[in-house]
Amino acid sequence: xxxxxxxxxxxxxxxxxxxxxxxxxxxxxxxxxxxxxxxxxxxxxxxxxxxxxxxxxxxxxxxxxxxxxxxxxxxxxxxxxxxxxxxxxxxxxxxxxxxxxxxxxxxxxxxxxxxxxxxxxxxxxxxxxxxxxxxxxxxxxxxxxxxxxxxxxxxxxxxxxxxxxxxxxxxxxxxxxxxxxxxxxxxxxxxxxxxxxxxxxxxxxxxxxxxxxxxxxxxxxxxxxxxxxxxxxxxxxxxxxxxxxxxxxxxxxxxxxxxxxxxxxxxxxxxxxxxxxxxxxxxxxxxxxxxxxxxxx
Amino acid sequence: xxxxxxxxxxxxxxxxxxxxxxxxxxxxxxxxxxxxxxxxxxxxxxxxxxxxxxxxxxxxxxxxxxxxxxxxxxxxxxxxxxxxxxxxxxxxxxxxxxxxxxxxxxxxxxxxxxxxxxxxxxxxxxxxxxxxxxxxxxxxxxxxxxxxxxxxxxxxxxxxxxxxxxxxxxxxxxxxxxxxxxxxxxxxxxxxxxxxxxxxxxxxxxxxxxxxxxxxxxxxxxxxxxxxxxxxxxxxxxxxxxxxxxxxxxxxxxxxxxxxxxxxxxxxxxxxxxxxxxxxxxxxxxxxxxxxxxxxx
Amino acid sequence: xxxxxxxxxxxxxxxxxxxxxxxxxxxxxxxxxxxxxxxxxxxxxxxxxxxxxxxxxxxxxxxxxxxxxxxxxxxxxxxxxxxxxxxxxxxxxxxxxxxxxxxxxxxxxxxxxxxxxxxxxxxxxxxxxxxxxxxxxxxxxxxxxxxxxxxxxxxxxxxxxxxxxxxxxxxxxxxxxxxxxxxxxxxxxxxxxxxxxxxxxxxxxxxxxxxxxxxxxxxxxxxxxxxxxxxxxxxxxxxxxxxxxxxxxxxxxxxxxxxxxxxxxxxxxxxxxxxxxxxxxxxxxxxxxxxxxxxxx
Numbered sequence: 001x002x003x004x005x006x007x008x009x010x011x012x013x014x015x016x017x018x019x020x021x022x023x024x025x026x027x028x029x030x031x032x033x034x035x036x037x038x039x040x041x042x043x044x045x046x047x048x049x050x051x052x053x054x055x056x057x058x059x060x061x062x063x064x065x066x067x068x069x070x071x072x073x074x075x076x077x078x079x080x081x082x083x084x085x086x087x088x089x090x091x092x093x094x095x096x097x098x099x100x101x102x103x104x105x106x107x108x109x110x111x112x113x114x115x116x117x118x119x120x121x122x123x124x125x126x127x128x129x130x131x132x133x134x135x136x137x138x139x140x141x142x143x144x145x146x147x148x149x150x151x152x153x154x155x156x157x158x159x160x161x162x163x164x165x166x167x168x169x170x171x172x173x174x175x176x177x178x179x180x181x182x183x184x185x186x187x188x189x190x191x192x193x194x195x196x197x198x199x200x201x202x203x204x205x206x207x208x209x210x211x212x213x214x215x216x217x218x219x220x221x222x223x224x225x226x227x228x229x230x231x232x233x234x235x236x237x238x239x240x241x242x243x244x245x246x247x248x249x250x251x252x253x254x255x256x257x258x259x260x261x262x263x264x265x266x267x268x269x270x271x272x273x274x275x276x277x278x279x280x281x282x283x284x285x286x287x288x289x290x291x292x293x294x295x296x297x
Numbered sequence: 298x299x300x301x302x303x304x305x306x307x308x309x310x311x312x313x314x315x316x317x318x319x320x321x322x323x324x325x326x327x328x329x330x331x332x333x334x335x336x337x338x339x340x341x342x343x344x345x346x347x348x349x350x351x352x353x354x355x356x357x358x359x360x361x362x363x364x365x366x367x368x369x370x371x372x373x374x375x376x377x378x379x380x381x382x383x384x385x386x387x388x389x390x391x392x393x394x395x396x397x398x399x400x401x402x403x404x405x406x407x408x409x410x411x412x413x414x415x416x417x418x419x420x421x422x423x424x425x426x427x428x429x430x431x432x433x434x435x436x437x438x439x440x441x442x443x444x445x446x447x448x449x450x451x452x453x454x455x456x457x458x459x460x461x462x463x464x465x466x467x468x469x470x471x472x473x474x475x476x477x478x479x480x481x482x483x484x485x486x487x488x489x490x491x492x493x494x495x496x497x498x499x500x501x502x503x504x505x506x507x508x509x510x511x512x513x514x515x516x517x518x519x520x521x522x523x524x525x526x527x528x529x530x531x532x533x534x535x536x537x538x539x540x541x542x543x544x545x546x547x548x549x550x551x552x553x554x555x556x557x558x559x560x561x562x563x564x565x566x567x568x569x570x571x572x573x574x575x576x577x578x579x580x581x582x583x584x585x586x587x588x589x590x591x592x593x594x
Numbered sequence: 595x596x597x598x599x600x601x602x603x604x605x606x607x608x609x610x611x612x613x614x615x616x617x618x619x620x621x622x623x624x625x626x627x628x629x630x631x632x633x634x635x636x637x638x639x640x641x642x643x644x645x646x647x648x649x650x651x652x653x654x655x656x657x658x659x660x661x662x663x664x665x666x667x668x669x670x671x672x673x674x675x676x677x678x679x680x681x682x683x684x685x686x687x688x689x690x691x692x693x694x695x696x697x698x699x700x701x702x703x704x705x706x707x708x709x710x711x712x713x714x715x716x717x718x719x720x721x722x723x724x725x726x727x728x729x730x731x732x733x734x735x736x737x738x739x740x741x742x743x744x745x746x747x748x749x750x751x752x753x754x755x756x757x758x759x760x761x762x763x764x765x766x767x768x769x770x771x772x773x774x775x776x777x778x779x780x781x782x783x784x785x786x787x788x789x790x791x792x793x794x795x796x797x798x799x800x801x802x803x804x805x806x807x808x809x810x811x812x813x814x815x816x817x818x819x820x821x822x823x824x825x826x827x828x829x830x831x832x833x834x835x836x837x838x839x840x841x842x843x844x845x846x847x848x849x850x851x852x853x854x855x856x857x858x859x860x861x862x863x864x865x866x867x868x869x870x871x872x873x874x875x876x877x878x879x880x881x882x883x884x885x886x887x888x889x890x891x
Contacts, residue, residue: 079852258376555673
């Protein structure tokens, strides 16, 4: 395994072998990539992704370098991305990159001979979040095939959704419902290459009782020019008891986090709420990924 | 030992056993908490506290993760503290938290099953600073009982003072003089539960020659609405040669640092100036604390 | 070896022994300074210098603490540099300091008993960059004596130039051409103590074909009051194919990086372009330096 730019860079076998390795890590297996330096290069701020990758790297015995924003970096002095990547390539064995521009990770992979892991590039992709998402489904249901998914919220600007939809092409979901306001519907260029049945709709109540997995995405204020528009959409897709009461008992609710108001806190204590469990899987699955990427050098 | 939210979470025995362990560390004893991850979660900036905890953790062989301000964290994206704490709990074995809100550390301890160490919460408490303060007194005098303390400066908004006053309830000070301008006098809710004699006054000259320990707190500009008011108070409580010349030869001056202008730099070279020595004890005593907290998991 | 404040703190023997140790590191020699804490104290932001020192320290098995800007440090609360240095001295075995004021590193060395390494102080010096620069020349030509140097760009405000000119006094360059616009000519107080032939000129074309080493410095916008003045100078000293085509085949182009527009990207693929190779030597030579400084304590 080398660069991980898109969820499509992972085959079904890759997903399953990473799940199995992560299972063993959770059972206490010790794996190491000693004497490796990992660059955590976050040109756009983050907490969860940066900290969970850092934790994963530290647990593997690797050394972590990097930055958590461009403020005060040579980028702020006017350096271009190519030169910054060349610098990181000199210092480290692997570069985990988060950038606000679509395609930044791909560009970095063309510059660098060292493996690049895309930790989120603009509105494009966030493939390691998909690893966490599908691993959570796998651990809950023992499989990913033959399940009914509903993806709700911002399907237009959410990189996690793009990666999830592409990651699901490695499996055989029964159907994937895409639930969003018309202004935030999924991008056609993503949908055209999917190899499973999808259905787009606006109202979650139409299909909520059929779902095995309800995946929520944060509707990001940054994406809206108009504050009012944001407030309206934010409220109309809030997950509350009315909705969850209509879900199957064994169904699950996932969210990449952080959440703002899109899930009522009352829901946290329901059996369907699996988003904190999902978050707890970030470190072992990212350990498995880093081990696979750095082990094969 | 589990959560350390208030100085009252430490018994007399806790204080003394931490002092003894720190003494052994200073004598070269090697202690470790390998394979532990420590979150240094500073929602409010700091240097000394963050760096000394980080150094203490590194010397113990632990791995350190975290952030030094909320800027660029998921908090900035609107995530609430509870969700952020749940995230850190997933990644680490212990959370050291600094936050601008009173009670933030207590709140975090109610969310997290992992030990929480309060590294300063608003105007409430800063118990690990009290560990340093009392350890310095202990190493200088061999005891803490039967000494005369004077605490001077901002007694109203200084969390270090609240924790020191509460920590002193575990010992038997002869008397504690509380010296401040009327506008910055200590809070009644702190004073009402103290089990030793206190005396409030405005002028340090009235009792300076009686003191064994003079504890200075920085009068923080942030606490004043009115710049003029700040300048006036700042100057009126400046420690200079006139004051120090009236102190007992074997008495000591402590300060949590950083200092701005409240201690004349001429004082640094006097025998009473112990604030840099005090600062040098931050790492060993915090190593002892982290070892006690993480060792018992 | 103790404090490294100026390139003049390194003798010819120091340079050569560090080059030899770095050569061995590049050949795979394992060296360690386990159980040492290194402070990377960057009061002024940087990426390359901070990350390469951090990487060097991590590869040596040392622990790294510090900060990458004064924002949110006790300095922002009004603490003076002396007290901040005293704090770092308490926590660490060596302090690498970057500061915007000329002389800050020297001042720190007067405060601290621990070794101070100047990682750039205002417009004064940046001696460890000179180590990288001269090591690159050494590895390319096998020597530094008897070579013809051209230093082009901002010779007035570039600390890298001051250190390079002083570092070259430890060797016997044939001649050093100083090429800059009149407003950015080298400082007389630097030139007066040089022990080799120099020649100042404005137009690189006059001597470009004679050069063995062309050293470019970034013309920093920060240094100009007038944006227009900056744009004019920036463009007039841009390195392009016209210039490089006139250089000797075996000559080399060096640049401390980051570059903005002063080198046309077309040049990156010419045989003379050695600035990325130069950057790749930062980690091994800084490992050698840290080992020499920390090993002798």
